[in-house]
Amino acid sequence: MNAMLSEARAKVGHRLAMHLRVDLFRLRNSTPMVSFTFDDLPKSAVTTGAAMLEAHGARGTFYVSGSLVGADAPDWVAGNADDVVSLHRRGHEIGCHTFSHQRACDLDEAGMRQEIARNRAYLRALDPSIRVDSFAYPFGYGSYARKYQLRKAFQTCRSIVQGVNSGGVDLQFLRAMPLIDREMDRDGIERAFDEAQSNNGWLIFYGHDVTERPSPYGCSPALLEHALRAASRRNISALTMAEAMRCASA
Ligand SMILES: [Zn+2]
Structure with a gap:
């Protein structure tokens, strides 16, 4: 298939995934919730990011692609296998981001199955007690x-389409807000928390590196600190994705 046609198909699949839900899941959390998530395991998300969460008594969800572990990227130094194990043992959640960091729209059913199995095997070899939900x-x-396939394999799938989840949601396409300096500022963080509070919602932040000079996909420690303080000030529990799902399913 030529590249343009393949891109067009990817876009259509993505748009359908955004608008057509497999199931409607009603969130039953008794109070608003926030989750801090980090993708691709930059080293600074482990050292600075996770440590900042812990200082607030919070834990995050780190979406790991096995192939990216220990592989420095143009935008950051990568975390390594010991970092994955350390995060897990400190109470953070390790999530799946495919093994090879491939777009879901480029994978057929067998390809996705292999990506999930390979990533799970990779993570379980690091520590058999790592659950990947x-x-x-x-x-x-x-x-x-x-989406149907992912529904069977995982409790939740997080997108990067902006929004605060509340009421009836699509667990195979949860909305998230960027915790990325180029895309978000302190007012935006407050507005997102306002919305979570008004709608008893589940606010999910996503980001990558956490450093004074973040990549175009990452945030400064100051922005993360602002979000963590906003959560404390508003008495909103910061929960991993799996913990939030337990509250939402209660
Ligand atoms: Zn990624």
């Missing part, structure tokens, strides 16, 4: 064709 779409690209 949560998934995030690499590059934020959903795929309508893969």
Whole structure:
């Protein structure tokens, strides 16, 4: 298939994934919730990001692609296998982001099955007690064709389409807000928390590196600190994706 046609198909699959839900799930959390999620395991998300969460008594969800562990990227130094194990043992959640960091829309059913199995095997080899209940779409690209399959494999799939989840939601396409300096400021963070409070919602932040000079996909410690303080000030529990799902299913 030529590249343009393949891109067009990817876009259609993504749009369908955004608009057509497999199931309607009603969130039953008794209070608003926030989750802090980090993709691709930059080293600074482990050192600075996770440590900041812990200082607030919070834990995050780290979506790991096995192939990216220990592989420095143009935008950051990568975390390594010991970092994955350390995060897990400190109470953070390790989520799946495919093994090869591939867009869901580029994978057929067998391809997705292999990506999930390979990533699970990789993580369990690091520590057999790592449970993998949560998934995030690499590059934020959903795929309508893969949603049924992902529903069987994971409790939740996180997108990067903006919004605060509340009421009836699509667990295979949860909305999230960027915790990314280029895309979000302090007022935006407050507005997102306002919305979570008005609608008893589930606010999910996503980001990558956490450093003074963040990549175009990452945030400064100051922005993360602002979000963590906003959560404390508003008495909103910061929960991993799996913990939030337990509250939402109660
Ligand atoms: Zn990613």
